[in-house]
Structures are given as structure tokens and as C-alpha cells.
Amino acid sequence: MLTPDQIADIQGFHKVYQNLFKTVDAAIAEAGYSLTEKDVLLEISKSEHCTANILIGQLGIDRSYMSRMLKQFEKNGLIWKTASGADSRIRYIHLTDFGREEFNRLSDIQNRQIAHAFEKLSVEDVHAVCSALVMTRNKLSDANDVITIRPFKQSDIEYVISRHKTLYYAERHLSGTFSAYVDEIVYDFVERFQPETDCLNILECNGVPAGSIAIKKAGEGTAQLRFFMLEPEMRRRGYGNRLMEMALDFCRGRGYKKVFLLTITAQVIARHVYETHGFYKVSSTGKPQWGEGVIEECWELEL
Amino acid sequence: MLTPDQIADIQGFHKVYQNLFKTVDAAIAEAGYSLTEKDVLLEISKSEHCTANILIGQLGIDRSYMSRMLKQFEKNGLIWKTASGADSRIRYIHLTDFGREEFNRLSDIQNRQIAHAFEKLSVEDVHAVCSALVMTRNKLSDANDVITIRPFKQSDIEYVISRHKTLYYAERHLSGTFSAYVDEIVYDFVERFQPETDCLNILECNGVPAGSIAIKKAGEGTAQLRFFMLEPEMRRRGYGNRLMEMALDFCRGRGYKKVFLLTITAQVIARHVYETHGFYKVSSTGKPQWGEGVIEECWELEL
DNA sequence: CAAAATAATGGACGCCGTCAACTATTCTTT
DNA sequence: AAAGAATAGTTGACGGCGTCCATTATTTTG
Numbered sequence: 001m002l003t004p005d006q007i008a009d010i011q012g013f014h015k016v017y018q019n020l021f022k023t024v025d026a027a028i029a030e031a032g033y034s035l036t037e038k039d040v041l042l043e044i045s046k047s048e049h050c051t052a053n054i055l056i057g058q059l060g061i062d063r064s065y066m067s068r069m070l071k072q073f074e075k076n077g078l079i080w081k082t083a084s085g086a087d088s089r090i091r092y093i094h095l096t097d098f099g100r101e102e103f104n105r106l107s108d109i110q111n112r113q114i115a116h117a118f119e120k121l122s123v124e125d126v127h128a129v130c131s132a133l134v135m136t137r138n139k140l141s142d143a144n145d146v147i148t149i150r151p152f153k154q155s156d157i158e159y160v161i162s163r164h165k166t167l168y169y170a171e172r173h174l175s176g177t178f179s180a181y182v183d184e185i186v187y188d189f190v191e192r193f194q195p196e197t198d199c200l201n202i203l204e205c206n207g208v209p210a211g212s213i214a215i216k217k218a219g220e221g222t223a224q225l226r227f228f229m230l231e232p233e234m235r236r237r238g239y240g241n242r243l244m245e246m247a248l249d250f251c252r253g254r255g256y257k258k259v260f261l262l263t264i265t266a267q268v269i270a271r272h273v274y275e276t277h278g279f280y281k282v283s284s285t286g287k288p289q290w291g292e293g294v295i296e297e298c299w300e301l302e303l
Numbered sequence: 304m305l306t307p308d309q310i311a312d313i314q315g316f317h318k319v320y321q322n323l324f325k326t327v328d329a330a331i332a333e334a335g336y337s338l339t340e341k342d343v344l345l346e347i348s349k350s351e352h353c354t355a356n357i358l359i360g361q362l363g364i365d366r367s368y369m370s371r372m373l374k375q376f377e378k379n380g381l382i383w384k385t386a387s388g389a390d391s392r393i394r395y396i397h398l399t400d401f402g403r404e405e406f407n408r409l410s411d412i413q414n415r416q417i418a419h420a421f422e423k424l425s426v427e428d429v430h431a432v433c434s435a436l437v438m439t440r441n442k443l444s445d446a447n448d449v450i451t452i453r454p455f456k457q458s459d460i461e462y463v464i465s466r467h468k469t470l471y472y473a474e475r476h477l478s479g480t481f482s483a484y485v486d487e488i489v490y491d492f493v494e495r496f497q498p499e500t501d502c503l504n505i506l507e508c509n510g511v512p513a514g515s516i517a518i519k520k521a522g523e524g525t526a527q528l529r530f531f532m533l534e535p536e537m538r539r540r541g542y543g544n545r546l547m548e549m550a551l552d553f554c555r556g557r558g559y560k561k562v563f564l565l566t567i568t569a570q571v572i573a574r575h576v577y578e579t580h581g582f583y584k585v586s587s588t589g590k591p592q593w594g595e596g597v598i599e600e601c602w603e604l605e606l
Numbered sequence: 607c608a609a610a611a612t613a614a615t616g617g618a619c620g621c622c623g624t625c626a627a628c629t630a631t632t633c634t635t636t
Numbered sequence: 637a638a639a640g641a642a643t644a645g646t647t648g649a650c651g652g653c654g655t656c657c658a659t660t661a662t663t664t665t666g
Binding site for chain 1: 612613614615616617
């Protein structure tokens with residue numbers, strides 16, 4: 001239970017924090033967008049297979065409001081919609097070049113406002129404050145987030161593909177070749193999926209997909225670990241290990257003797273999870289077709 | 304300058320924090336008030352001499368909006384207005400009993416929502432998070448708040464009286480006798496104010512009064528330090544010492560040889576400031592008329 | 607195949623908050 | 637002391653964010 005002093009602490013923080021973000025909000029409004037619109041643009045930009053309904057679920061916005069907002073976005077040339085082959089009720093939403101431009105402009109404005117509030121702090125103070133905020137976020141999230149790991153559904157495929165591409169691309173600046181490769185291997189995986197030998201698990205945070213891991217039979221007694229991915233905000237909180245444990249348990253239950261995985265050198269956090277579970281690097285190969293200086297590594301684990 | 308990682312940290316925090324307070328906001332709305340209305344009620348409750356204009360300044364709300372809101376409050380029996388003797392344009396605003404009841408109800412709702420978000424955290428985690436938030440608040444405030452210390456104006460008198468009462472009363476549960484005493488000594492001080500021997504300085508944070516200190520001649524070569532007060536959110540940040548320094552500089556400049564002050568035992572933070580500047584306790588007297596167990600202390604400093 | 611669920615749209619509406627115009631009073635200036 | 641500027645507060649008009657309800661088209665379910 002919180003003491004009155006602690007509640008006062010929190011409210012004191014709340015007051016100055018709200019004040020800080022009031023200026024951010026004002027700057028966004030100045031640029032011609034509401035806060036909600038900015039959030040919607042952010043969500044659209046994150047996914048290649050975004051629908052109105054997904055946005056409604058993730059942001060908690062009214063259906064009709066969303067419909068009107070997207071209509072407006074389309075009219076203003078920020079987004080365009082494509083039909084889904086499978087379900088003709090659904091229209092996928094994509095940012096146009098102009099939409100991405102506008103979104104970047106809004107991000108810049110926001111970042112500049114935040115930076116302004118921090119500009120008088122020393123480097124050490126900035127570091128201390130950021131650490132404090134991350135710590136707070138993690139503790140609050142760990143206490144309140146509802147986390148589930150479940151087998152994949154058809155609708156997860158697009159999530160896995162699009163987030164895999166986006167995260168790898170954004171974080172490691174991989175080339176377009178890599179993008180096509182991801183499409184190929186994921187669709188291939190799903191097509192040839194065998195429940196007895198393969199698995200693809202999705203980690204959900206508060207009902208929203210936030211990570212994945214897969215196991216695929218690669219030969220007699222040998223499995224390949226694939227599609228290991230965590231949303232940035234879920235990292236360093238133990239969820240990577242939980243996904244990995246479940247995947248390795250699956251391997252042991254199916255009688256695999258060896259698991260290997262392919263990754264690229266730059267993935268520092270994932271590397272730590274691999275090491276924790278006993279994987280060791282067996283080889284590395286240059287992959288210039290995926291980007292300059294990209295090196296693919298092969299890691300193995302004897303079960 | 305902030306690094307991209309640090310901006311991501313802040314935005315990550317922002318997202319979960321906003322989500323947390325979204326539920327608080329929803330609960331307040333459920334109770335029939337908007338966030339702005341809640342803030343206005345809070346400000347009214349804090350001061351005994353609150354005016355529409357003060358609220359506008361402190362909360363950054365539009366004049367007309369405020370006018371309508373207060374009209375509604377009055378109609379609903381939350382507040383009542385009294386005329387100012389000095390300026391007939393001004394109407395002082397006070398909470399009615401019902402208004403205070405409603406305000407307490409809203410505070411309870413808010414506190415319960417906050418407590419709910421923290422309830423799954425361990426005692427240590429709660430402590431760590433609160434400390435982190437206070438630290439963040441202080442660093443951001445120290446970097447961005449505009450602090451000024453200036454001689455008092457006529458309009459400060461009501462601030463000094465009302466905050467003195469409220470803070471002492473709220474924090475130490477002093478009796479009504481104390482309240483009458485404060486009225487008396489402040490009005491007496493102002494009436495007999497002599498610029499050559501006395502001073503009353505106001506500390507302003509972002510243009511809003513947030514503390515006070517006074518010096519009054521008590522005898523040949525002897526000054527009494529009075530009305531030393533800091534808003535809770537301004538404490539432990541060095542402003543008490545700055546006020547004290549200015550007051551003691553004034554004393555030295557005016558040729559005083561000795562300064563004394565009267566305080567009550569419970570004032571822990573102020574005591575620390577006194578000690579830092581070389582005051583020492585010379586006597587203590589029980590003051591049962593101000594409340595059970597209240598002990599007044601006399602501290603002195605030779606200049 | 608009928609009934610229920612889902613994706614998306616459109617109409618009506620309420621409330622928060624802003625802008626501009628106006629009154630009454632007080633302060634400033636010469 | 638009178639005119640002009642500034643301040644406290646009120647009122648009308650209005651726009652945009654967001655909600656509620658009804659409706660259509662499509663898919664899933666029993």
C-alpha cells in the first residue's frame with residue numbers, strides 16, 4: 001500500500017511531467033495534428049499490415065472516430081489502403097511517402113520538445129533520469145502487463161513478417177534483399193508447418209503481439225530455431241528467456257538432440273539470451289547482399 | 304543533447320505512464336468531473352484567497368472557460384464567492400462543505416487508481432519508483448523552473464497568511480488558536496513595517512509564490528526571523544538556504560548583532576536549514592493552546 | 607442455411623476549450 | 637483631476653475531439 005507521502009511524491013511528479021508534455025502536445029497541435037492522430041500515424045508506421053480494427057484495439061479509439069480519421073488521412077494523402085485477399089471487409093493501411101514525411105516531422109517536433117526540457121541538465125543527470133524512468137516503466141509494466149505465450153494463429157503471420165523486417169531493418173539497416181528473404185522463409189515455414197516437429201509461439205503483452213520464436217525440423221535429430229524476436233520495449237525483462245525456454249522444452253519433448261540458429265553479429269541482446277541457454281558460436285559468414293558489413297553467425301546447442 | 308536511445312527510453316516511459324493515467328482520468332470522468340475541473344478544485348482548496356484570475360494564471364486556462372466553470376460550480380453548490388474589500392472587481396472563491404466533500408471524493412478516486420497500479424509492486428519497488436520519480440521531478444524542475452526572490456507586495460499578504468495556516472495546520476495539526484495568531488502577527492507585521500529595519504521576501508517559482516521569509520527588528524541590535532515557509536514541492540532543493548542567506552545578509556547589512564526565531568519542534572526540514580546557518584536552540588516551551596504536545600522552540604544566531 | 611459476429615461507415619450530438627467582443631473597475635499618466 | 641491603459645470578469649459564437657447509435661457488407665458459427 002502507498003503511504004500518503006508516496007502519493008504526494010507521485011502527484012508532485014505528475015504535475016511537472018504533465019506540464020512538460022503540455023508543451024509537447026501544444027507543439028504537435030501547432031503542426032496541425034491532434035495527439036491521437038500522431039499516435040495513429042505511429043502505429044501505422046510500425047506495421048505493414050495495419051487495419052482500422054487493429055488500431056482501434058491498440059489505441060482504444062472509437063470505431064467511427066477512427067473511420068473518419070483514416071478517411072481524412074486518405075484525403076490528405078497521408079495513407080493509402082489496399083484490399084485483403086482473404087477477407088474483403090478488411091482494408092490494409094499504409095503510409096504514403098508524404099505520410100511518412102509528416103510522421104517524421106511530428107516525431108522531430110516531439111523529440112525537439114523533449115530535448116528542450118532536458119537541455120539544461122548535465123550529461124550525468126540526463127543519464128540518471130533516463131535510467132530512473134526506464135526502471136519505473138519496467139517495474140510498473142512487470143506488475144501490470146498481462147503476458148501470454150501461445151501458439152500462432154493465421155493472423156500472426158503478417159505480424160511476424162512485418163515486425164521482423166521493420167525491427168531488423170530499423171536496427172541494423174539491412175537491405176531490401178533481406179526483406180524478400182523474410183517473406184520467403186516465413187511463408188515457406190507456415191506452408192510446410194508440421195505440428196509434430198515444428199512450433200511457432202507468439203508472446204502477447206496485454207493482448208497485443210510483442211514477440212515470437214519458432215522451431216523447425218532441419219534434419220534427423222536437429223532443429224533450427226527461427227523468428228526469435230522481441231519488441232524493443234519487452235527486452236531486458238526476462239521475456240526473451242521465457243520464449244527460449246519454451247522453445248527448448250519443445251525441442252526436448254520432441255526428441256531433438258541438437259538445435260542451431262542463424263543470426264547476425266549485431267544482435268547484442270539476443271546473443272546474451274543464446275549464451276545464457278548454452279548456445280555457442282560455430283561459424284560466421286559475410287552476407288554483403290543483406291547490407292555492408294553484415295555477418296551471419298551460426299550458433300549451436302547440444303540438448 | 305539526448306541520444307536516440309534516451310529519447311526511446313523517455314517515450315517508452317511516456318507510453319505506459321500515459322496509459323496508467325488514462326485510467327485515472329477515466330475514473331475522474333466517471334465521477335462527473337473533467338480533469339481540468341479537478342485541478343481547479345484542487346487549487347481552490349489550497350488557498351483561502353483564491354480568485355478566478357489566480358486560477359487562470361496557475362493552471363493556464365482560458366478566462367471565459369474559467370468563468371463558466373466557476374459559474375457552474377457555484378450553481379452546483381461547490382463554491383461560494385465573497386467580495387474583496389479593496390478591489391470590487393475581485394471575487395474570492397471558497398469551497399463549500401459540499402465542494403470539499405466532492406474534492407475529497409475525487410482525490411480518493413485518483414489515489415485509489417494510483418494505488419491500484421502500484422499494488423502488485425513490492426514495498427522496496429514502490430520505494431525505488433517513488434524515489435526515482437522525485438529525483439526526476441527535482442532535476443527537471445531545477446533545470447527549468449524560473450526562481451526569483453523579491454520584496455513583498457500588498458497582494459502577497461494573503462498568500463503568506465493563508466499558506467502559513469494551511470501548511471502548518473495540514474502538516475502539524477495545529478489548533479484554531481494558531482490560525483487567529485497567524486492573522487494577527489502577519490497583519491501587525493505589515494502595519495508596522497519599516498523598510499530600514501524589516502524585510503519580507505517572497506520566493507516565486509515560475510511567477511507563482513512558493514515561499515517566504517521575514518526579518519523584523521525586535522530590539523536594539525536584535526532581529527526576529529519570521530514567516531519562514533516553503534511549499535512542500537520546493538523543499539530539499541536548496542531554496543530554503545537561499546531564502547535564509549538573503550535574510551541573514553539583510554540582517555548583517557542593517558547592523559544586527561543577533562537573530563532569533565521561534566518555531567515548533569516538529570518542523571524537521573526547517574530545523575536543518577537553521578542548523579546549517581549556525582542557529583542553535585536556546586529554549587523550548589510547551590504550547591498546549593496550539594495543539595496537543597506542541598512545543599515552541601527558540602533558536603538564536605550571533606552574527 | 608439462418609443467426610451471430612466482425613469490419614467498416616455515416617449521422618447526430620455533447621462537451622472541452624478558444625476567440626472575440628463587452629462591462630465594470632482600478633491603475634497610470636500627464 | 638481627467639483621459640487612457642490595464643485588469644477582473646462575463647457572455648456569445650464556434651470548432652474540433654471524441655462518443656453513441658444505427659446501418660451495410662462480409663464472414664463465421666451452429
